[in-house]
Amino acid sequence: MEQDQSQVVKKTRKRKLLEEGHGMLGLSLDDLNEDLLERILSWLPTSSFCRLRSVCKRWSSVAASATFQLACSQVPSRDPWFFMVNPHLNQSIVFDTAEKNWKNLNYPLPLQQIPNCNAIPVAAAGGLICFRTNSGDFIVCNPVTGTCQELPPVGLASLNQNLHAVAMISSSKYSYKLILVFGELPCLCVKIYDSSENQWEEEGKIYRKAKSFLESDSTGDDTMYFLSKAGDVVATNMQRSPSKQYSSVVAVKDGEEIIYFLSPAGMVVACKLSKKCFCEYPRLLPMFFEYSIDVIECRGEMMVVVLSEFLESASLRVWRFSEVDQAWYQIAAMPPSMSHEFYGKKADINCVGCKDQILICVNSSELSGYVLYDMGANEWVELPKYFVNGEAKEFMSAFSFEPRIEACV
Structure with missing residues (x-):
């Protein structure tokens, strides 16, 4: 008898849950007010935003609504996209880390329609990417929406100097700074564009710190030659993809913004903006061990990725610098079964970091590949090729950005 009663109770509860479930299923999105609908749709993956207009008239109006963009801005963060750069700079391909697939942006970026522009991406932050034209001017673009803005001219005085680094800082979803470092070591200058003021600040000098780790004042050509132990002449591979020749990152330490970039000699230079x-x-490794190196920002700090060869094998490792010990420490290494493929290929690496992920583009005349490293899971994954009409496309480098339709240029 007690068992029968318990079964009746279970059935009653089950029936009640089913009835409540049917009630929820009977609720249509059409029954929601505009504010609630916008809040729900704002949490969709960014890749779905471009399809909102084709669902129905109401959703199409939501996609164009200013309040919808405000709702999107309330979403704390979005999984990064990697904007890929191909040799001809004529495609807008991204890798979506949320869906783990390639996406072709369905429109040419507006800057690609500017005659004789020949713009190449040079920096990214937040939801924006910065392009540099062949005339030395800059264009900032939101790759998701296609909106772009040409920044005021930098000035002839700055254009005539050797440019070392281009970095972006996204202070909010609606403002950003573009930072240029140029000059000749040891005399460097910095110039900053503030989007909130829509103007460039006055050029400022930055000086070498009294206690510097400088090993060489070499500012000559980017290639260094030396004799291997076997007596062969070897050249370090310091060539950069055109879009990464100003490879630089920004990290905030103790509330201070620091720009890191590679000198022509392959050494990491750290510029503290507030202290000028x-x-x-x-140097991370003895010169004859260094093969290809790139600087990245990951987990809020600067790191470097190095591809080197030793004892008939290749290794790819991630390093960070300890200010306390004044030394480099290895924090990750690609499994030898993967890195050995690069041995003897004279490959160049171009890398970009975002949150816990590092994307590494490996290119040479003999191979082209892309590897994604997840620091949290300590996983190395080789990305699939991107095919167009049965042909695998090659990418030289990538820039990471947070896909946001509300990011303002």
């Missing part, structure tokens, strides 16, 4: 000073970090 810079220093060089010690």
Whole structure:
């Protein structure tokens, strides 16, 4: 008898849950007010935003609504996209880390329609990417919406100097700064564009820190030659993809913004903007071990990725610098079964970091590949090729950005 009663109770509860479930299923999105609908749709993956207009008239109006963009801005973060750069700079291909697939932006970026522009991407932050034209001017674009803005001219005085680094800082979803570092070591200058003021600040000098880690004042050509132990002449591979020749990152340490970039000698230079000073970090490896190197920002700090060869094998490792010990420490290494493929290929690496992920583009005349490293899971994954009409496309480098339709240029 007690068992029968318990079964009746279970059935009653089950029936009640089913009835409540049917009630919820009977609720249509059409029954929601505009504000609630916008809040719900704002949490959709960014890749679905471009399809909102084709669902129905109401959703199409939501996609164009200013309040919908405000709702999107309330979403704390979105999984990054990697904007890929191909040799001809004529495609807008991204890798979506949320859906783990390639996407072709369905429109040419407006800057690609500007005659004789020949713009190449040079920096990214937040939801924006910065392009530099062949005339030395800059264009900032939101790759998701296609909107772009040409920044005021930098000025002839700055254009005539050697440009070392181009970095972006996204202070909010509605403002950003573009930072240029140029000059000749040891005399460097910095110039900053503030989007909130829509103007460039006055050029400022930055000086070498009294206690610097400088090992060499070499500012000559980017290639260094040396004799291997076997007596062969070897050249370090310091060539950069055209879009990464100003490879630089920004990290905030103790509330201070620091720009890191690679000198022509392959050393990491750190510029502290507030203190108007810079220093060089010690060389990571002896010169004859260094093969290809790139600087990245990951987990809010600067790191470097190095591809080197030793004892008939290739290794790809991630390093960070300890200010306390004044030394480099290895924090990750690609499995030898993957990195050995690069041995003897004279490959160049171009890398970009975002949150816990590092994308590494490996290119040479013999191979082209892309590897994604997840620091949290300590996983190395080789990305699939991107095919167009049965042909695999090659990418030289990538820039990471947070896909947001509300990001303002």
